[in-house]
Amino acid sequence: MNFVLLVLALVSHFGLRLAFYNRLNSFGWPRRRIKRIEKVAFVETWVTPFVIAWFWYEPLREIILAGGAWNMLPVALRVYGLSCLIAGGILFGLWIVWRPIFRVQHADVSRTTRTIIAGKQDVEQFARTSKCRAAAMIPGNQMLDLAVEHIDILLANLPRSLDGYRIAHLSDIHLTGHLHQTYLSRVIESASEWRPELFALTGDIVDVQECVGWLAELFGPASAPDGSVFILGNHDTRVSDPSQVRDEMEQAGWTNIGGRCQPYSLRQTDVVMMGNETPWFGRPSAEEIGQVRESLADDAFKICLSHSPDQYDWARRHGVDFLMCGHTHGGQGRLPLAGPILSPSWHGSRWASGDFYRAPTTMHVSRGLGGVHLLRINCRPELSLITLRRKR
Structure with missing residues (x-):
């Protein structure tokens, strides 16, 4: 029994460090600071068990x-082991509860998936660097595949005029420069x-400066009757000037809606459109949201893009x-x-992907x-084709 406790304490030690890593990357701190902390935490994660064993x-x-x-x-080691067991046990219990297979707080949706599997010819066409070509050849790596997800989402407050409304998310x-522009062109x-x-588009568009000049050519063809809206994400801070x-x-x-709240028209129906880029940029203030809502009907449908x-x-x-x-x-x-283990979120992997309702x-x-x-292992890139359905 004592040996089992020792093993569980060691597993909890690593589990707590994983939980720390996920939450560290949810902060809006400068990238260099986060990377420094990550390196120190990585060393501590492995050094501590070896020091104890020594x-x-x-x-x-x-x-x-x-x-x-x-x-x-020793008393100090017993206290540390017990702390790992208690904290690790609590987090593990929550982790189990939120596994996708149990569908806790998942939304009422219907999904069908069309998968485009990348072949050798696609690797030659899409991989722009030797690093990318080498990564694409790793067995099980799905980075060049594409899952086209057709998702019907039931919404209680959806206006009748928007029943069946189609959003490409x-x-x-x-854009790191490793993939050729033709990959995204295929997606568009x-x-x-x-x-x-x-x-x-909900952010993390560009990672390196050279790719900023690609944007007009890549995203220009993405036209729709009610327009195209976007916000930025944390990786967009990596270029010299996100503006x-x-x-x-x-x-x-x-249309840039980052940090804004404004009236918007979908099928000639007034809606409230918001863009939340917190914690890396901004989000609409309560006053701004209140002013827009006052200018529209009380039951105006409210859409938000958040990175x-x-x-x-x-x-x-709100x-x-x-x-x-x-x-x-x-x-x-x-x-x-x-399901997922890694996820840069304060909530860990609870909301790593999928559809949820609260x-x-x-x-x-x-x-x-x-x-x-x-x-990408068992986690294909996703093009979300969303149809809004009015809940009867």
Whole structure:
């Protein structure tokens, strides 16, 4: 029994560090600061068990090999082990509850998926660098595949005039220069063939300066009857001036709603459109939201684009009906049944991807289309083709 406790304490040690990593990346701190903390935390994660094993080799050996008693360990080590067991047990219980397989707080949606599998010819066409070509050849890596997700979402407050409304949701493009422009062109073409009435892009568009000049050509073809709206994400801070990204997107015909709340027209129906870029940029103030809502009908439908799903509670407080997010990449990798492990969110992997409902807000979280890490395991890039349905 003491040996089992020792193993569980070690597992909890690593689990707590994973939880710390997920939450660290939810902050709006400068990238350099986060990376420095990550490096220190990574070293501590592995050094601590080795230091413990070095200094307390004999009592640990007795527990492992001879079934020794837990009280053979020094008081400080017992306290640390017990703390890991308690905190790890609590977090593990919550992690189990929020596994996708149990569908806790999931929204009422219908999904069908059309998967475009990348072949050798696609690798040659889309991979722009040797690093990208090498990554694409890793067995199980789905980074160049595309899951075209057709999603019907039931919404209680949807106006009758918007029943069947079609939104092409793009997120986390991550133009790093590793992928050729033709990859995103394929995505835009697939979305346009569906004939959406609105394009919505929820941030992380550009990672490197050289790709800012690609935006007008790439996003110009994405036209829809009610326009195209976008916000920025944390990776858009990596270019020298994020306002250049906004300018280029506007040159391509897209509307910047980052940090704003404004009246918007969908099928000639007045709605409230918001853009939340917190914590990296801004979000609409309560006063601004109140003024826009006063100018429209009391029951006006409210849509929000947020880069991070961590803004879910903010959206609920402001009565948002439909929230679209990205940022978490679906965890970048998903285990069978267990789902995602990694997720840069204050809530860990709870909202890594999928559709969720907590009154009055329905939230859709895309797995995104790209990533700095050229690796996706059981987690294909996602093009979300969303049809809004009125709940009867």
